[in-house]
Amino acid sequence: MEVLMVYITASDLSEARKIGEAVVEERLAACVNIVDGAQSIYRWHGKIQHEKEAIIIAKTRKELLSMLIDRVRSLHSYECPCVVALPIEAGYEPFLEWVGSETGASGCD
DSSP states (O other), rough: OOOEEEEEEEESSSHHHHHHHHHTTTTSSSSSEEEEEEEEEEEEEEHHHHHEEEEEEEEEEEGHHHHHHEEEEEHSSSSSSEEEEOOOOOOOOHHHHHHHHHHHHHTOO
């Protein structure tokens, strides 16, 4: 089982909570962490933007990534939301097994 951390930005805390609640409820992620108050600087449509955002860090299985991305896109207010996955190379095995269990992987308790 390959576990991923998925980094997502949201427009504000309310949107981050809505997305986080949905993906955990639907077992697309075992858990999410939300960090509010991020300061983001980016170029959009040729102009430099300065915005406050909330960060979502979701833990999931690789085979769920496509469905997770689709669900985030369906709930997100942005035209082009940031949703990027990072592999977890190693970690506390009981936690990684828990991620599998909470996302419906067979063979996990």
